[in-house]
Amino acid sequence: MTSTTEKTPVLIAGGGPVGLAVAGDLGWRGIPCIVIEKGDGSVNQPKMDLLGLRTMEFCRRWGIVDWVENAGYERDHPQDCVYLSALSGGFEFGRDFFPNPCDEVCPPQSPQHRERQPQNFFDPVIARFARQFAHVDVRYHTEMLGFEEHAGGVRAEVRNIQSGKITVIEASYLAGCDGGGSVVRAKLGVKLPDSAVLTYTTNAIFRCAGFWKLVDKKPGYRFIFIGPEGTWATIVAINGRDEYRFSFVGDGNKRALTEPELREAIKKAVGRDFDFEILSTMPWIRREYVADSYGTERVFLIGDAAHLNSPTGAFGMNTGMQDAVDISWKLEAAVRGWGGPKLLQSYGAERRPVALRNVKEATANLKRMMSTREKKPPKEIFENGPAGDRAREIFGAEYMDMMKQEWFTLGIHLGYWYENSPVIVPDGTPQPPDEVMTYTQTARPGSRAPHVWLAPGKSTLDLFGKGFVLLRFSTEADANPMLVAAKAKGVPMHLEDINQPDAATAYGRKLVIVRPDGHVAWRGDHLPPDCAATIDILRGA
Numbered sequence: 001m002t003s004t005t006e007k008t009p010v011l012i013a014g015g016g017p018v019g020l021a022v023a024g025d026l027g028w029r030g031i032p033c034i035v036i037e038k039g040d041g042s043v044n045q046p047k048m049d050l051l052g053l054r055t056m057e058f059c060r061r062w063g064i065v066d067w068v069e070n071a072g073y074e075r076d077h078p079q080d081c082v083y084l085s086a087l088s089g090g091f092e093f094g095r096d097f098f099p100n101p102c103d104e105v106c107p108p109q110s111p112q113h114r115e116r117q118p119q120n121f122f123d124p125v126i127a128r129f130a131r132q133f134a135h136v137d138v139r140y141h142t143e144m145l146g147f148e149e150h151a152g153g154v155r156a157e158v159r160n161i162q163s164g165k166i167t168v169i170e171a172s173y174l175a176g177c178d179g180g181g182s183v184v185r186a187k188l189g190v191k192l193p194d195s196a197v198l199t200y201t202t203n204a205i206f207r208c209a210g211f212w213k214l215v216d217k218k219p220g221y222r223f224i225f226i227g228p229e230g231t232w233a234t235i236v237a238i239n240g241r242d243e244y245r246f247s248f249v250g251d252g253n254k255r256a257l258t259e260p261e262l263r264e265a266i267k268k269a270v271g272r273d274f275d276f277e278i279l280s281t282m283p284w285i286r287r288e289y290v291a292d293s294y295g296t297e298r299v300f301l302i303g304d305a306a307h308l309n310s311p312t313g314a315f316g317m318n319t320g321m322q323d324a325v326d327i328s329w330k331l332e333a334a335v336r337g338w339g340g341p342k343l344l345q346s347y348g349a350e351r352r353p354v355a356l357r358n359v360k361e362a363t364a365n366l367k368r369m370m371s372t373r374e375k376k377p378p379k380e381i382f383e384n385g386p387a388g389d390r391a392r393e394i395f396g397a398e399y400m401d402m403m404k405q406e407w408f409t410l411g412i413h414l415g416y417w418y419e420n421s422p423v424i425v426p427d428g429t430p431q432p433p434d435e436v437m438t439y440t441q442t443a444r445p446g447s448r449a450p451h452v453w454l455a456p457g458k459s460t461l462d463l464f465g466k467g468f469v470l471l472r473f474s475t476e477a478d479a480n481p482m483l484v485a486a487k488a489k490g491v492p493m494h495l496e497d498i499n500q501p502d503a504a505t506a507y508g509r510k511l512v513i514v515r516p517d518g519h520v521a522w523r524g525d526h527l528p529p530d531c532a533a534t535i536d537i538l539r540g541a
């Protein structure tokens with residue numbers, strides 16, 4: 001088959017949610033890129049379904065919140081998490097109540113709230129966002145065959161699966177967003193060890209109209225099934241109407257359930273025979289993994305290519321979205337020429353510790369959910385009568401209490417920071433406690449810049465995204481030398497005066513520099529003596 005050669009500043013391997021986010025954010029910044037995706041863009045086994053707060057803050061920045069809200073999930077479907085033995089005829093041990101998506105309110109720390117949109121609804125939204133930019137070229141049915149990195153860039157070979165045509169793409173940078181089985185990662189020689197396996201799980205998406213009329217439990221979002229053997233399966237409402245995802249959790253022994261086995265397991269969880277259609281099945285391996293290296297000078301691992309975790313907690317794609325927003329502005333800086341050599345290298349230095357933290361927490365959530373396997377539930381909880389009722393009350397309360405750390409994760413989604421980053425100037429204040437369930441906003445350098453409402457519908461976060469922003473909370477502070485120093489190095493930076501005491505308190509200093517990704521890079525009550533040196537640190541010179 002004949003081959004042609006093309007050129008692009010950034011080639012993105014993999015058009016899953018993370019690859020499309022990198023493409024969309026680059027497109028939004030005016031940087032051309034090509035995305036190659038071996039699939040056709042449709043998702044028949046939605047994995048991710050919870051968009052965390054930070055992801056929604058990115059969607060706000062991109063102007064696509066209403067696209068997300070209207071993507072397809074039934075927004076008045078109940079979101080309770082329920083612990084039970086069976087949906088019909090079984091016992092309910094506990095129920096954590098959550099608002100329906102349409103009733104979610106924003107926490108004080110964010111202008112957004114989390115959203116429920118499984119990947120079959122969300123991927124088309126993020127694809128639409130990326131593809132609206134004429135300079136973003138998304139090519140489906142196209143696979144990455146391999147690449148060579150050289151001093152000036154990356155030479156990749158890609159193949160159109162339908163026509164067989166091979167194209168050579170010369171790119172300045174390659175973003176490896178090709179998921180858990182990453183070809184880019186393998187080519188870089190970054191290992192995915194066997195020890196990373198947590199469970200061999202099988203999922204099935206099934207459809208059943210009128211499901212809630214067949215069972216005696218009230219609707220909810222997630223159902224965790226606990227039998228005498230411990231926690232064994234989950235069902236989640238995948239569209240809030242008639243589709244559900246069943247997961248046979250499995251264990252460390254290699255096993256994939258056949259479709260007849262899945263049918264039996266689904267009936268066992270539902271507690272009765274009923275008519276349903278299995279739309280798709282997916283055996284998958286739950287892993288705890290963070291790549292040793294996040295890439296080279298010109299090739300980067302992003303999203304699941306760089307880290308894999310148990311879905312318990314919904315951290316996988318959300319962590320990948322943060323990766324995407326971290327690398328994208330650095331790629332822009334490199335392509336436009338104002339980024340120094342250390343800027344792209346800071347991607348791994350900043351993001352890898354966050355992945356280590358999130359992956360560990362996801363495994364801890366899995367262990368909590370599965371703790372009933374080691375310490376079996378009391379047998380009385382499966383028996384009728386007052387003794388059973390009492391045992392269920394105690395067991396349910398304990399299990400609910402334990403599961404809270406998986407459901408309330410504000411600290412994981414917002415409270416990550418970039419300690420020891422080579423492109424952040426520390427201010428000498430001590431590291432805050434690493435919170436999981438709660439989050440105390442801080443503008444300590446490295447942290448996500450705090451949200452404060454500046455006017456109805458206008459958050460401080462709405463100021464950030466394109467270029468650096470120098471926030472000034474007192475007009476007495478001289479900001480000009482920093483703006484001049486930035487301009488001299490071609491670094492985009494503008495001044496925002498904020499005259500609002502609550503914002504000044506949240507940011508803690510008179511002058512604060514916020515990066516394009518919305519993280520604080522520097523703060524002080526006065527400018528440093530050598531602004532040019534500070535600008536050089538921030539741009540990775």
Ligand SMILES: Cc1cc2nc3c(=O)[nH]c(=O)nc-3n(C[C@H](O)[C@H](O)[C@H](O)COP(=O)(O)OP(=O)(O)OC[C@H]3O[C@@H](n4cnc5c(N)ncnc54)[C@H](O)[C@@H]3O)c2cc1C
Nearest residue numbers: 014016018038047048049050143144179303304316317318
């Ligand atoms: C059951 C389950 C539930 C989950 N729930 C959540 C959740 O609620 N929230 C959350 O944040 N995360 C969740 N996750 C994790 C989440 O789905 C992943 O983290 C996310 O899909 C990663 O996105 P990605 O784009 O990095 O990789 P992927 O989604 O794997 O996309 C990679 C893409 O690359 C393409 N590709 C691969 N190789 C090539 C090649 N050689 N050439 C071209 N294209 C290629 C693939 O076709 C694919 O489209 C869940 C995971 C599972 C299994």
